[in-house]
Amino acid sequence: MGHQLVWFRNDLRVSDNPALYHACQQQNPVSAIYIATPEQWRDHDDADVKIDFWHRNLACLKNSLAELNIELHFFQVNNYQQVPNLISTICQQWDIERLHFNDEYPVNERFRDQQVMAVCGQISVEYQHYNDQLLLPPGSVRTKSDTPFKVFTPFSKQAKQQLEQSLYLYPAPIKQTAINVTTLTQASQLTELTWPIVSDDIKAFWPEGEQHAFARVAKFCRQPIRDYKQSRDIPSLGGTSRLSPYLASGIISVRQVWNASWQYCEPNDSVQTWQNELLWREFYKHILIDYPEVSRHKPWKPLTDNIDWRYDEQQLQAWQQGQTGFPLIDAAMRQLLARGWMHNRLRMVVAMFLSKHLLIDWRLGECWFMQQLIDGDLAANNGGWQWSASTGTDSVPYFRIFNPVTQSKRFDPQGTFIRHYVPELAHLSDKEIHMPSDANRPQNYPKPMVDLSDGRQRALAAFKLLATDSTI
């Protein structure tokens, strides 16, 4: 059998990896590559913490593959345009029979892959690509009239009907025939590539490796998933799985996680609530595939592009840095800075504050999130922002605006979360902490940057200016 090549992208693991599994089926000689594209990452606003996470996971992956007699080779080009040529060179130098990779669905990645497949055709290298990121393949979830779902609830009902409780998982491959390939001039050591520097704190908070991801799933499914319905909304409890970075970079597959949610626990309301979150991820990915124009920063509802979004650099920065004068908002934004991650409910609260109370363009918030999030994913992030800004399909009605002080009292009643991330308010009483009075506000804490009532009215007015039909 011929030399097989696995191209790793957002699937940095050896178990349940369709591309790796198929490449290894016959105990072929197998080589693996990873191609860093720093300029492209910057274009996509990929966060430093996320790129560092890739770096650390690639080191793990290299070791795991080495045990299977598969060497992972590293390359770096600036952008996707240069990838096809590089792959062509590699395939010819190494006499590759077949290239294997798992699909990525955003527009630029699909275009890149089409170019790569075209080049493979020219040089007579076979290629196979596989669905990996989705529980259900693109185009497989359709309404009775064979159209994509635009609303979550019917989508999720249909998806659940099509989903088994135990999905097939590809086993990790067995040891392959060793192969020595000529070193290419373009090849690099992992450490020689351009990697960002991030704090040890963040590294410790998000340990790398497939084994760690397994441990996280097991730990979550052992108990927290059973309380998820209640605890998921309380940021101070840490009741969420915190699996998103691992899912986003493919350190673990969504199929593995789906199976675990059934396997480890008695199905109850909480388990279903959590599975629904996996289906929201699924929903947004399907939306992006069926409506790729949303990835070009177009609102799903074109009319909402007529909103006269405000641009205020100073206010945007106050929001970004957690200096808005609203304790819960500031705690959440500081969590994002400190951890590269934010609790799900708080993502909604801060997104709505920016897009509604401040009426600042949701795309600026979307961009900031991508630049900061270790789990940044185009589909989920765009979907979430358009939900909050009421510009998306099945988004929140424009008049349903979260009050950040009310949300604070409801979901952080003792101010535990606020006290942790906004230490200058830690001494305030449970009553005062959600919105300190002028008298009790410390010198080093800003006044509220907007009158909530005025901001709310301004947002309602802006949306009402659009046509008043029910499509908004």
Place this chain on the structure above:
DNA sequence: TGAAATGTTGGGGCG
């Protein structure tokens, strides 16, 4: 995966 404004009701204070 709201919040504010408005409407309704019923118990208690009080002349």
Place this chain on the structure above:
DNA sequence: ACGCCCCAACATTTC
């Protein structure tokens, strides 16, 4: 005792 008013408390509607 009675009616009136006040205003929580809850319900409905509006955005």
